[in-house]
Amino acid sequence: MALPRRRLFTQLLSALPAPLVALAPWLRADQAVAASPAGEAAWNLSDAEWKRRLSPAAYAVLRREGTERPFSSPLDKEKRSGIFACAGCRLPLFDSKAKYDSGTGWPSFWQPLPNAVATKLDFKLIVPRTEYHCRRCGGHQGHVFNDGPRPTGKRYCNNGVALVFLPR
Numbered sequence: 001m002a003l004p005r006r007r008l009f010t011q012l013l014s015a016l017p018a019p020l021v022a023l024a025p026w027l028r029a030d031q032a033v034a035a036s037p038a039g040e041a042a043w044n045l046s047d048a049e050w051k052r053r054l055s056p057a058a059y060a061v062l063r064r065e066g067t068e069r070p071f072s073s074p075l076d077k078e079k080r081s082g083i084f085a086c087a088g089c090r091l092p093l094f095d096s097k098a099k100y101d102s103g104t105g106w107p108s109f110w111q112p113l114p115n116a117v118a119t120k121l122d123f124k125l126i127v128p129r130t131e132y133h134c135r136r137c138g139g140h141q142g143h144v145f146n147d148g149p150r151p152t153g154k155r156y157c158n159n160g161v162a163l164v165f166l167p168r
Contacts (some may be wrong), residue, residue, distance in 0.1 A: 035133060036133040043136055054088065058102055062162050063139065072160070085166055102157065106160065
């Protein structure tokens with residue numbers, strides 16, 4: 001039952017004109033707080049350095065906890081064998097074997113690689129959600145929900161722009 005509602009919600013969001021999306025604060029990267037602290041000192045970079053390293057879209061998601069529009073990432077439909085790594089520091093986060101089509105419009109996985117992500121509570125939509133980020137650089141990846149497939153029952157809903165795909 002949750003999947004059809006989720007699909008309807010994401011399709012409605014993707015159909016909104018850009019000016020209306022800009023008015024929705026939970027969709028605006030410029031209203032979000034900064035990313036989580038880096039887990040490794042070498043990745044404690046200045047804001048200016050992150051802006052130099054990342055595209056504007058990747059910066060908005062990884063460093064400002066933004067959200068890309070649903071159905072906008074080519075990685076949502078990526079089916080090849082490989083690894084999905086953090087676009088900020090290239091730490092491997094997910095194996096393609098854990099990817100599935102959730103129907104949400106964002107790349108989804110039922111399990112991260114060991115020691116790849118860290119989590120924190122996010123109250124931006126008032127209702128608490130579990131946000132996850134890259135363990136190494138602290139870059140925001142997405143949110144984890146309890147409506148995924150077996151064996152974990154988890155859905156790691158990732159922003160495609162926060163990932164790079166490394167084929168095998």
